[in-house]
Amino acid sequence: xxxxxxxxxxxxxxxxxVNMEEIAAEEVIIRTRSEEFVFKNPAVTKIAAKGMETFQxxxxxxxxxxxxxxxxxxxxxxMEQAGVSEEAARKALEETNGDLAEALLKLQG
Numbered sequence: 001x002x003x004x005x006x007x008x009x010x011x012x013x014x015x016x017x018v019n020m021e022e023i024a025a026e027e028v029i030i031r032t033r034s035e036e037f038v039f040k041n042p043a044v045t046k047i048a049a050k051g052m053e054t055f056q057x058x059x060x061x062x063x064x065x066x067x068x069x070x071x072x073x074x075x076x077x078x079m080e081q082a083g084v085s086e087e088a089a090r091k092a093l094e095e096t097n098g099d100l101a102e103a104l105l106k107l108q109g
Contacts, residue, residue, distance in 0.1 A: 018049040028057050034097075036064045068098045082107035 013020060023044040030037040042059035070093045077100065078089035084107055092103040 018047065021046045021048075023055075031066070033066070034068070035066055038062045038064055070094060070098060074098065074100055078103055078107065
């Protein structure tokens with residue numbers, strides 16, 4: 001039978017070599033290349049077992065799109081390949097979220 005009492009569960013987990021710790025987090029941000037998952041006032045638990053640490057995040061979140069910085073080397077490459085000005089190359093890269101092939105096709109089409 002699995003214990004339903006949180007203290008009993010914690011004791012059983014500790015006996016199995018699993019340590020759980022609540023973390024008083026105000027905000028957690030998970031950042032990917034194109035977006036951020038922003039958790040405000042989440043419930044965060046750190047779980048340590050067999051030399052590994054994992055984190056459990058519970059709560060509501062907001063997805064925020066990230067602006068992609070334009071790489072200067074990409075701008076130069078598009079300028080050379082498409083034969084356009086720096087301004088045109090930068091604009092094409094911004095409009096295509098930094099996708100080199102799409103930016104080049106856009107300028108050549």
